Amino acid sequence: MHDTVKVITGITIFLILILFPLWYNGLTGKAAYVPELKVPVTEKQCVESTPYMKTRHMELLDKWKEVAVRQGVRTYVAKDGKIHTIGLTGTCIKCHSDKEGFCDKCHNYAGVKPHCWDCHNYPRVTAK
């Protein structure tokens, strides 16, 4: 057993290579990147609070599509008591009119590909 140095060097090189994404992103500061979203200026508050919308908007939208289409419920009562019309284009996009600068930016960053826009309209579709 005279190859201790060689083995340890090999393992070190292996670890450096396999951990490349971690240290590269850490050193260049890319890991700290957070997409900058174009938040609407017309309204201060979304349907629910910002932290709730950030983490659970998909659950809310999932519930919306279910109750609106299948149960015919077209209004949503928020926690603050405000009543909103259920609708992706009519309600969400009315404020978040820059879909590319808001929805897409974060979805692209997170690698999420929702199918909403295959059918639901947003300004660019109608402006084609």
Next chain:
Amino acid sequence: MSMDRRKFLKITGLSLAGLTIQPAFRLFSKPEQKRWAMVINLNACSKKDGCRDCIDACHRLHNVPDLANPKDEVKWIWNAPFERVFGGQGYTTLNEVLKNRSVLVLCNHCENPPCVKVCPTKATWKREDGIVMMDYHRCIGCRYCMAACPYGARSFNWKDPRPSINEINMDFPTRMKGVVEKCNFCEERLAKNLLPACVEACKEKGLIFGDLNATDSDVRKILKSKFSILRKPHLGTEPKVYYIL
């Protein structure tokens, strides 16, 4: 068995009181469900040759694409030759004027919809008000419903419909490639107490829409006064689109 007068009267009283249960139950239960139906008066409908007011209104509102190739065609409401609509129903000796008419057709919103039975994902179902609805979120494009529908009321999106829509109506979603679609009796307008777009667009008042359960509704009144026929009644689907010849 012996029974004195007092006991007999008690039982009789109780039994009579039982008769009030059903009326009381009905009094406090929710009002009777609506049952939407349409009457198409072909006499008024065929007054203007080649009129497409109702079709255009519907297709514009619901973002129905205008695909030239009949194989790709998507339609919610359209005109078909009399023979194709009422063929095989024993109307062979009908007068020539009627036979040469084109007939307006759309989803019949059947009372027993065969399309609903075959849908594996419950993407299509019958609402309590009788509208046969589609949830495009759930449609997987298997087209069982198209095979099951005896009226050919359903269309499949073979390609992305968006490029073929002249002017997209922002307020109604489009569909995507791979889903089936059909008339929804304008349920989104009914929710706002509006009549279906086709009914509103018809200048000849050839389309009459209303609640079958309400005795004073327009549909009930016209069905009472005029003879109407249904498409393929022998199948037992009980269509809710009536035709007056």
